[in-house]
Amino acid sequence: MTTVQVLLGDRSYPIRIRPNSLPDLGEAIAQELGATRAVVLTTPRVAAAHHKPVEHGLRAADVRTDRIQVPDGERAKTLRTASRVYDALLEFGADRQTVLVGLGGGALGDLAGFVASTYLRGVPLVQVPTTLLAQVDASVGGKTAVNHPRGKNLIGTFYQSRMVWIDPEVLKTLPPRDRRSGMAEIVKVAAIWDAEFFAWLEEQIEEVMRLEPDALTEAVARACSIKAEIVGLDEREAGLRALLNFGHTLGHAIENAASYRRYRHGEAVTMGMVFAARLSEKRGICPSGSAARLEGLLKRAGLPAQPPDWNQDRDAYLRAISVDKKMRAEKVGVVVLRDIGSAEVLQLTPEEILEGAP
Ligand SMILES: NC(=O)c1ccc[n+]([C@@H]2O[C@H](COP(=O)([O-])OP(=O)(O)OC[C@H]3O[C@@H](n4cnc5c(N)ncnc54)[C@H](O)[C@@H]3O)[C@@H](O)[C@H]2O)c1
Numbered sequence: 058m059t060t061v062q063v064l065l066g067d068r069s070y071p072i073r074i075r076p077n078s079l080p081d082l083g084e085a086i087a088q089e090l091g092a093t094r095a096v097v098l099t100t101p102r103v104a105a106a107h108h109k110p111v112e113h114g115l116r117a118a119d120v121r122t123d124r125i126q127v128p129d130g131e132r133a134k135t136l137r138t139a140s141r142v143y144d145a146l147l148e149f150g151a152d153r154q155t156v157l158v159g160l161g162g163g164a165l166g167d168l169a170g171f172v173a174s175t176y177l178r179g180v181p182l183v184q185v186p187t188t189l190l191a192q193v194d195a196s197v198g199g200k201t202a203v204n205h206p207r208g209k210n211l212i213g214t215f216y217q218s219r220m221v222w223i224d225p226e227v228l229k230t231l232p233p234r235d236r237r238s239g240m241a242e243i244v245k246v247a248a249i250w251d252a253e254f255f256a257w258l259e260e261q262i263e264e265v266m267r268l269e270p271d272a273l274t275e276a277v278a279r280a281c282s283i284k285a286e287i288v289g290l291d292e293r294e295a296g297l298r299a300l301l302n303f304g305h306t307l308g309h310a311i312e313n314a315a316s317y318r319r320y321r322h323g324e325a326v327t328m329g330m331v332f333a334a335r336l337s338e339k340r341g342i343c344p345s346g347s348a349a350r351l352e353g354l355l356k357r358a359g360l361p362a363q364p365p366d367w368n369q370d371r372d373a374y375l376r377a378i379s380v381d382k383k384m385r386a387e388k389v390g391v392v393v394l395r396d397i398g399s400a401e402v403l404q405l406t407p408e409e410i411l412e413g414a415p
C-alpha cells in the first residue's frame with residue numbers, strides 16, 4: 058500500500074493507493090475511523106462496475122451499510138440532488154458518526170463532499186475516486202461544490218476527507234478518452250512543480266497509459282503527493298494553490314466557448330497549458346524548447362495540443378477569459394512556466410493573454 062499524507066494539522070489524512078484494494082476499504086474504515094455505519098453515495102454506472110467489493114468489504118468488517126444512488130456525471134451536482142441525498146440519509150437514520158463514502162468520479166465526489174460537510178453540520182467523509190481526474194485532482198484538497206444555474210461550482214465548502222482510497226484498477230472500466238483527459242492533470246502538476254517527475258513521465262507515459270499497475274500507481278501517487286503538498290501549504294487558495302490553475306484560464310474559455318460539449322476538461326486544459334507555455338517563452342520567462350517538450354509529452358498521452366482558432370470568435374474568448382472566476386480587476390491571473398517544474402502567476406489583461414497566440 059502506498060500512502061500519501063495530506064498535512065493539515067488535526068485535519069490531516071492519508072491517501073491510500075493500491076491496485077485491487079476496494080475489498081479492503083471496509084476494514085480500513087472500521088479500524089482507522091472506528092466506524093460502525095457507512096452510507097455509500099454512488100452512481101448507476103460506477104455502482105454496476107465497482108460497488109460490490111466495497112459493500113462486501115464493509116459488511117465483512119461489521120460496518121452497517123446503506124447505498125444512495127444519484128445520476129451519473131455533472132447532472133447530479135445540484136442543490137436539488139443534495140437535498141434528495143439529505144432526505145435519504147434522514148430516512149436511513151444516518152447520524153454524526155455515520156461515514157459518507159463517495160464512490161465515483163469528480164462530480165460525484167464534489168457532491169459527496171458538499172453533503173458530508175453540511176449534513177448534521179458535518180459527518181466523516183471517505184472519498185473513493187473512480188476516474189483518473191478524480192484520483193489525482195478532485196478527491197484531494199477539500200474543495201466541495203454543487204453547480205448553480207448561473208455557473209459551475211458556485212456553491213460549495215472547504216471540507217477535508219478523513220481518508221482517500223484509490224484503487225487504480227478501477228480505471229480499466231473508464232472510457233479511454235476519460236483516461237487521457239485525466240492524464241492532463243498529472244502532466245500539469247509535474248510541469249508546475251516537479252521536473253524530475255516530468256522526466257519520469259517522459260520515460261513512462263506509454264506504460265501509464267496502458268494502465269500497467271506499477272507505473273500507473275506510481276504516477277497517481279506522485280501526482281497526489283504534489284497536490285497534497287501544495288494544498289498543505291495553501292489550503293484556501295491564498296496564493297500557491299493558484300498554480301494548479303496552469304492551463305485552466307484558457308482551458309475554461311475553450312470549454313465555455315464550446316458550451317462544455319465538444320471537449321473533455323483535460324483536453325481543453327491541454328490546449329491551455331501548451332498555449333500558456335508558448336506565452337511564457339514569448340515573454341522570455343521560460344527557456345525556449347519548454348513548450349515543445351510539454352506538447353510532446355501531452356501528444357504521447359493522446360491529448361490534442363493545438364488550440365482552436367479563436368480569431369473567428371475572438372470576442373467570445375475575451376469574454377470567457379474575463380468572466381473566469383480567477384479574475385482580479387481587469388487583469389486576469391494566468392499561470393506561466395519559469396521552466397519545466399516551476400511556475401508563477403502573471404497578471405495580464407485578456408487581450409495580452411490572447412496576444413500570446415502563436
Ligand atoms: N474538488 C476539486 O478540487 C475538483 C478538482 C477538479 C475537478 N473537479 C470536478 O470534477 C468533475 C469532473 O470529474 P470527472 O472527470 O471524474 O467526471 P465525472 O465525475 O462526471 O465522471 C465522468 C463519467 O465517468 C463515469 N465513471 C466514473 N468512474 C468510472 C469508472 N471507473 N468506470 C466507468 N465509468 C466511470 C461517471 O459516472 C461519469 O458518467 C467536475 O464536476 C469538476 O468540477 C473538482
Ligand SMILES: [Zn+2]
Pocket residue numbers: 194242305322326
Ligand atoms: Zn482541471
